[in-house]
Amino acid sequence: MEPAELAALARAALDRAHAPYSGYRVGAALLCADGTVFAGCNVENASYGLSNCAERTALFAAVASGRTAFAAIAVAASGEEPPYPCGACRQVLAEFCGPEMPVHVETSRGVETTSLGALLPCRFGCGGGHG
Numbered sequence: 001m002e003p004a005e006l007a008a009l010a011r012a013a014l015d016r017a018h019a020p021y022s023g024y025r026v027g028a029a030l031l032c033a034d035g036t037v038f039a040g041c042n043v044e045n046a047s048y049g050l051s052n053c054a055e056r057t058a059l060f061a062a063v064a065s066g067r068t069a070f071a072a073i074a075v076a077a078s079g080e081e082p083p084y085p086c087g088a089c090r091q092v093l094a095e096f097c098g099p100e101m102p103v104h105v106e107t108s109r110g111v112e113t114t115s116l117g118a119l120l121p122c123r124f125g126c127g128g129g130h131g
């Protein structure tokens with residue numbers, strides 16, 4: 001799947017964001033190795049620290065559906081600030097995805113592609129996950 005196509009699915013998902021506190025709506029689209037795509041959005045909470053990012057929403061939905069092998073993720077947001085995955089999401093993605101995993105981020109300049117390894121060069125692992 002082309003990065004632009006996956007990014008369009010991420011953009012569609014941000015319509016479902018629950019972001020009344022930050023006002024920053026985020027959508028993610030996670031492409032599984034079997035070709036299926038899981039969408040996620042950020043889900044905020046009145047107890048702010050309980051909020052969940054779009055990337056983790058998508059990943060947890062995929063894992064709960066039995067997928068643990070992933071090919072790429074795309075992220076889009078409502079604001080000017082491009083939604084590069086936060087540190088927590090990088091570590092959670094690293095549980096299942098190798099450093100070569102493409103991360104497509106929709107920016108005002110278009111879709112920019114980086115990798116999980118570039119975003120999280122010194123990953124922590126206990127040997128139970130991907131590495």
Ligand code: THU
Nearest residue numbers: 022026042053054083084085086
């Ligand atoms: N957020 C995401 O969902 N993904 C990102 O990549 C960056 C931040 C959310 C968390 C919170 O609901 C809002 O954006 C503002 O930080």
